[in-house]
Amino acid sequence: MSTSPAPWSEEYDPIARPAGSSAPARQEYDPIARPAGSSVPARRDSPVVATRGSQGGPEGAYLAGLGKAISRHVAELLGRRAAARARLRDCEDAAERAAQADHERKEHHRGHERPWPLRWLIPVGIAAEAVTAYVGIEALVASVVVADGLSLLTALVGAGMACLLADRRLNEVPVPVSARALEGTFVIILTVLRYESLRIQGGGFLIAAGAAALAALVSAIGLLCIEEIVVGTYPFSIFRSSVRASWKRSRCAAARTRLTMTDASVTAAAAQFERHFLAFLLKTERFSVAEARERAAALRDALTDGEA
Numbered sequence: 001m002s003t004s005p006a007p008w009s010e011e012y013d014p015i016a017r018p019a020g021s022s023a024p025a026r027q028e029y030d031p032i033a034r035p036a037g038s039s040v041p042a043r044r045d046s047p048v049v050a051t052r053g054s055q056g057g058p059e060g061a062y063l064a065g066l067g068k069a070i071s072r073h074v075a076e077l078l079g080r081r082a083a084a085r086a087r088l089r090d091c092e093d094a095a096e097r098a099a100q101a102d103h104e105r106k107e108h109h110r111g112h113e114r115p116w117p118l119r120w121l122i123p124v125g126i127a128a129e130a131v132t133a134y135v136g137i138e139a140l141v142a143s144v145v146v147a148d149g150l151s152l153l154t155a156l157v158g159a160g161m162a163c164l165l166a167d168r169r170l171n172e173v174p175v176p177v178s179a180r181a182l183e184g185t186f187v188i189i190l191t192v193l194r195y196e197s198l199r200i201q202g203g204g205f206l207i208a209a210g211a212a213a214l215a216a217l218v219s220a221i222g223l224l225c226i227e228e229i230v231v232g233t234y235p236f237s238i239f240r241s242s243v244r245a246s247w248k249r250s251r252c253a254a255a256r257t258r259l260t261m262t263d264a265s266v267t268a269a270a271a272q273f274e275r276h277f278l279a280f281l282l283k284t285e286r287f288s289v290a291e292a293r294e295r296a297a298a299l300r301d302a303l304t305d306g307e308a
Helices: 057-064 068-107 116-140 144-170 177-200 205-232 236-283 289-304
Strands: none
Touching: 057 068, 057 236, 057 289, 068 236, 068 289, 116 144, 116 177, 116 205, 116 236, 144 177, 144 205, 177 205, 236 289
C-alpha cells in the first residue's frame, strides 16, 4: 500500500496530481495570456502588446521613443527663450532708468546743449595763450625756466578768468563791466609786453606792432573760446549719464536681437518636431492625414504653449 508524503516533508508538492487521477494539475496564472478563441483582448499595459493606446497614446509613445531627442531640443530652446525674455526685460528697465536720469540731468543744466568733448579744446586755448605770453616774456627775463613758468602762469590766469565769467553767465548773473574791462586790460598788457620784447630782439616798428597785434588777437579769441565752450557744452556728469544711457540702449538692442534669433530657432524646431511626429503618425500608427495633422499641431502647441 502506497502512502503520499506528509505535508511537512521535502517531497510534498501541492500542485502535483496523484497517479491515475483525472483532475488536471494546477497551472500558474498568466495575466497576459487569453483563452483560445476568446474575444477578451489582452491587457493594454502589457509590455508585449503595442497598441495605439500604449504609453499614453501615440503622443506618449513618440515622446518616449523617436521624439525624445527633438522634444528635448525644443524644451532647451524654450528655456533659452525664457531666459532671453527675462534678460530683455531687465535691459529695458535699466535703459529706461538711465534715460530718465539723463533727461533729469539735462533738464537742470543751465547752459547750452553742445557735447562735452568740445571741452578738450580748452587745453588748446590755454596752450595758445601760453605761447603768445612767452613771446612777451622771453626777452624780459634772463632765465628760460622763469620765462616758461611765467608764460604758463599767465595762460592759466587768463583761462581762469574766462571760466569765472562763464560761471556767472551759467548762473544767470550779469557780467559786470569791470570784469570785461579787466579782461581787456589783461590782453592789452600782454600785447605791450610782446611788442617790447620784439623790439628788444631787433624787430622793426611795423614788424613788432604787427606781431604784437596778431598775438593779441590770438589771445583774445582764445579767452573768448574758452568762455563760450564752458557755457555752451554739457558738464562731464551729463556726458557720463548720456554715455551710460546710450550703452544701456545698445545692450537692450542686443538682447532684443538675441530674443528674435531664439524665437526663430524655437519656431524652426517646433515645425521640425511637428513634421517628424506627423510622419510617425502616418507611417507607424496608420492615422488618416487629417487626424494626423490635427494631432501633430496639438502636440506642438502643447509642447510650446502655443507660442511657436
